[in-house]
Amino acid sequence: MLAGVLAAATVLAAGCADEAREQQAPPAPVPAELSRFYTQIPAWEPCADFTDPGETLPPAAQCARIEVPIDYADPDGPTAQLAVSRMRATGAKIGSLLINPGGPGISGLSTVTLGGGTELADRFDRVGFDPRGVGASTPAVxxxxxxxxxxxxxxxxxxxxxxxxxxxxxxxxxxxxxxxxxxGTDFLAHIGTREVIQDMDIIRAVLGDRKLNYLGYSYGTRLGSAYAEKYPGNIRAMVLDGAIDPSQDPVAESLxxxxxxxxxxxxxxxxxxxxxxxxxxxxxxxxxxxxxxxxxxxxxxxxxxxxxxxxxxxxxxxxxxxxxxxxxxxxxxxxxxxxxxxxxxxxxxxxxxxxxxxxxxxxxxxxxxxxxxxxxxxxxxxxxxxxxxxxxxxxxxxxxxxxxxxxxxxxxxxxxxxxxxxNTGRPHDISVPGLPELVVVSTTGDPATPYQAGVDLADQLGAALVTHEGDSHTVVFTGGATCVDDAVVSYLVDLSTPAEGLRC
Incomplete structure (x- = not known):
């Protein structure tokens, strides 16, 4: 069911906010040559065959494979199979929340447990995925x-x-x-952010969501900001925690x-x-x-x-x-x-x-x-x-x-x-007119994605910035700050923008 329709049917205030936000920009049209990928129906099954030996997902988790073209310029050519996991919403569903844990290279299937015990688990299908080339997705690097x-x-x-x-x-x-x-070079040439964000849009559509709800950590913030550039009209809500500043070159970022x-x-x-x-x-x-x-x-x-x-x-x-x-x-x-x-x-x-x-x-x-x-x-x-x-x-x-x-x-x-x-990417400032308000979370003592990168990314996206006082790499739903979690849940569920200058 469409997120805006369901939200309007269950929570009037949230539905009105959602409707107003969706009117900011129409969803991007689907190219005809990609329609078969956007309209596929995944076959959900238990996750035992998707996880590493010794690792298990909760019994309620389901897994499936979603087909995507390896080269989007050649949609009739070879394809990849993305491993996707989900935990179904337990209450009145708004839509799906796609989650990426970072890396790059880290499996995202276990992220479906994040936000358990909060309203997030009631209102969203929590969805994890292994990006192309990673984990249980095939082919793998x-x-x-x-x-x-x-x-x-x-x-x-x-x-x-x-x-x-x-x-x-x-x-x-x-x-x-x-x-x-x-x-093989054919696959190595098509495993970067440029392709993954297109995969994410297919996942969004296959899950039945008109607009994307997304939570990205660390490298996952790069995926989020790149998705916002390419598909600004396809976003309902986006939280980016532990930000990578896309304007920084690799030398400056390493220093x-x-x-x-x-x-x-x-x-x-x-x-x-x-x-x-x-x-x-x-x-x-x-x-x-x-x-x-x-x-x-x-x-x-x-x-x-x-x-x-x-x-x-x-x-x-x-x-x-x-x-x-x-x-x-x-x-x-x-x-x-x-x-x-x-x-x-x-x-x-x-x-x-x-x-x-x-x-x-x-x-x-x-x-x-x-x-x-x-x-x-x-x-x-x-x-x-x-x-x-x-x-x-x-x-x-x-x-x-x-x-x-x-x-x-x-x-x-x-x-x-x-x-x-x-390479298929380059450092650049992001400027995307018409974006809905996004949320960036940055931790003052984050060693891997230092605080200023979050400040800079929020400025480029026109996003609300939530500052976490601490010494950890990312914080949302890790047990590190209830104040951050509450603000994120309120934003994702009701589209309530965090208070300006919020520090936790």
Missing amino acids: DCLTPQEADAERAELPVPNTAAGISEAETENREFADRCVART RQAAGFQKAFDAYAADCVQAPECPLGTDPAQAVARFRALVNPLWDAPAATTDPRGLSYDDAITGVQQTLYGTDFWPVLTVGLTELAQGRGDTLLQFADMYNGRRDDGTYNNVTDAFEAIRCVDDPPIDDRAVVGRQDTEYRRAAPFLDDGRGTGAAPLELCANWPVP
Whole structure:
């Protein structure tokens, strides 16, 4: 049933607001050559065949596959099958809420549990999806075998000497070659944001919604802002949490993120040193030096773990960054660093495995492969050696806890500089006249998508900004702020704009 019709039938005030908003712009017409995709009827079934081994969705969840063209310029050509999940509304339904958890490369099927216990679950079908190339969607991006992934993570780091730079760039080319061999350039060229937002519009229509309701986290905010540019008349409501600023180039974005992680590390260190057993000592001014003393020896040899792989330098850094995504992980980081001081690395290895998608049986999901492939097609490559050298130097300054002290002013060209297909996106300011009012949520101490990016995105979209005071990466429906959740539910259900300047 159409969202506006149902809302008018059940909640008059919300229905009137919805109707007024829908009149702002008509839905975009569906190209005739794509009509068969927009009118398909999904076959819903239990989700057991869609999830990772050991992972389950609630019994009430249903899953289906939705067909989309791999190349929208060739709709009669090869197709992909998107894995989609849903939890049905338990009350008077407004419509569907499509949810993306970020990444890129992260499966979204489990997002159907978000907002449980709130009015959101009563009024919306909550819908998750694995974007093309990701998770249970087919075909999937495939680059490394489990053995190759383990070997790559175990490698000792190389210095930024001429020989080290050459070695690193050779390894990048080998990774790209494996992606081509196992995935193919035809698919790699069509897995970026440009295609995913078109997939999202098909999902919207297949679910029976005249207008999109959307909740996007982190990279999911990039999908949301890009969808708003292409389909401004197809939006009822949109919440973007943990924003990516589409106007930032990859260098500026990486430096802003470096500063964000340093801020998160400093906050953790200030909290840790209050306890006498803190592995970083008792003086926050010495925390970076103490941290580097713990991780620098891993350049030469891994730390011992019960797993025969050991903890490599790269995995230690990955594990630490993973625990800085939220304050709930800070006690675990203290355990991990305490172990490292004792020559052990089990806890940090566990978090590095989590980040890299390594399962208990030694296999991997494809989150890392998909992440690399999608980012390389989404953004222009950084292929100027002078720029790469300056970026490395400035990154070390912005995040001294990540500076191994071995900078030379030069650095390897990164993976995307030799990617086998061209990029399809570019940094730009967003300006979309006639958008309904959207909502951006930004957290002051977010390490991965720093607060200012949310401020900037809200300004470009003309969106309402909700500020969360905290040290976490995203907050909506994570249990971090009831005040944020209440504002988001009210907006999604009743289209009530959050109070101007709302801080939680």
